[in-house]
Amino acid sequence: MPVLSISPFFLLILLFSFFLTHLPNPNATAVAAPADFLKLPLLHKPPFSSPSQSLSSDTHRLSLLFSRPNPTLKSPLISGASTGSGQYFVDIRLGTPPQSLLLVADTGSDLVWVKCSACRNCSHHPPSSAFLPRHSSSFSPFHCFDPHCRLLPHAPHHLCNHTRLHSPCRFLYSYADGSLSSGFFSKETTTLKSLSGSEIHLKGLSFGCGFRISGPSVSGAQFNGARGVMGLGRGSISFSSQLGRRFGNKFSYCLMDYTLSPPPTSFLMIGGGLHSLPLTNATKISYTPLQINPLSPTFYYITIHSITIDGVKLPINPAVWEIDEQGNGGTVVDSGTTLTYLTKTAYEEVLKSVRRRVKLPNAAELTPGFDLCVNASGESRRPSLPRLRFRLGGGAVFAPPPRNYFLETEEGVMCLAIRAVESGNGFSVIGNLMQQGFLLEFDKEESRLGFTRRGCGLP
Known part of the structure; x- marks a missing residue:
């Protein structure tokens, strides 16, 4: 992650990809967006306290990678190096009213997910480190038989409660090193602040609300400072794919040298192109x-x-x-x-x-x-x-x-x-x-x- 130096990490097992289609999410729409792109800052903090941290985080990252199972938005990217992570973060605001969360910008995975307040084994994280769905009037989990639920890898229909009319769509992602994230696959309103200072509102972004997070890949030092992952991969549930129809099926970024002083601004741009x-x-x-x-x-x-x-x-x-x-x-x-x-x-x-x-x-x-x-x-x-x-x-x-x-x-x-x-x-x-x-x-x-x-x- 991470964007860790691993980045940018969090790879799903090989079979994860077999069940992903290439259709953008029709529910993800932009409101009051720029004419042709979204440009967001990428947040990058000071470097690792020791080079061994970059190596150890890469080790976890690679264990996941090797076990495969025309408009624009420009946003800041933040480095997580100061927290023991070599990742770059995107600051997004989820829910109504919006809650600010840092997500690892990761081209090596598809799922967008965040830690949620009901996380059973996240006691070592302060309450402010999680998304609070009960405080959002726009939070809505997908129904178990909603078509969006079928976009998940290994769509877990066996977890559906066939006796309940409104059984929520549950996700369970496990990683090669034993790490996992599970919870409800949901949709939510998202607010992004661009480099120009304007705010972009996205309705119906599909994401995982994680209630159980465990393992070094998603809770270790390499993940410090992050509240979840913004998957930018090629699959249909990634952030870039969900916005693809609106923003031209392309994205770009610039990762700047975090050792420079003052550190230059990195950014993530959805759509637009060079x-x-x-x-x-x-x-x-x-x-x-x-x-x-x-x-x-x-x-x-x-x-x-x-x-x-x-x-x-x-x-x-x-x-x-x-x-x-x-x-x-x-x-x-x-x-x-x-x-x-x-x-x-x-x-x-x-x-x-x-x-x-x-x-x-x-x-x-x-x-x-x-x-x-x-x-x-x-x-x-x-x-x-x-x-x-x-x-x-x-x-x-x-x-x-x-x-x-x-x-x-x-x-x-x-x-x-x-x-x-x-x-x-x-x-x-x-x-x-x-x-x-x-x-x-x-x-x-x-x-x-x-x-x-x-x-x-x-x-």
Whole structure:
């Protein structure tokens, strides 16, 4: 989550995706919305108190990822790093009158859900950390036999009380590490405050009102500061899909470097697209096709053809990036994972090449969890580090600056913030640290991912 560094996390099991359709929620409508988009701030707090927190949160996140079961809104995104989370948060107001809640912005899951006041095992959270449905005049759980209930993975019709006329729709999501969220699948009025200061009201947003929340993925340190998850995946119940018909079936975001002072504003934009921003004609926008993995349709897959370091192409067999017949492999862009994870064969080549080319001395000792750390204390300016480039499908080239893959774990010590995928059938993950400073557009209509280094600093 998290957006954790994991981001952006909270992945449902593989079969979760089989039961999701691709129809936007007809009940989610915008009232007094801008003509073509919603732009919301993404909230990002200070960095991890220790690098081990980003690694531990990623570990939980990846355990979930690898167990698969024309208008616009622009909103702030907040980082949760100061709370022990590497996530980015969206501040939404749920109910009538509205209650303010921070949700992890997560491209790696579909469900929108919040902790609700009746949560039986949330005693360690203060009352203010939960949504209070009894205080909202617009809260309404779906009926067990409502068509929206059938959009849930494993639609739990066995939980329906066939003797009661108004039996509510119950959801139960379990995760690979034993974490779970369960409660009533409901609809509610939502208020979003855009970066311009205007408020947007959405009626009939489908979400899970969680009465039972347990496990490290949804209640551990990586989740600190969050009240739930805003799923932005490709499934029909995600936030972006529910608003899709109204806002053009696309969304974009910019994750800014939270180490800068003062921290620049990150944002999430639903609809509009890159053409809605005042970019110059000289702005280069690159596009790469989004792949569809039938066995994991929630995720945003891209194709990596090759990696170069300082202009030298690494000897990596292209087959290591492919999705096999069992749905394993491939590369996912995930806002809820902090670090970047590469399939082991590719990671070993990257590590070997970076180690050979780095000009700085090794750190006195490795920071736990990292394989390469250098001593940059003698550098008066930003140190010179090897340059990494990914050649993607469609001819696009993703060339992040070194600060996106070298993390300062303590004063004067910088470590390579790329890890190996330990799971034999896992996929590679481009995490939110690697994405910082880029404006990314997820265009589901055209099935493509657009990105540019321009536009992030715009108000």
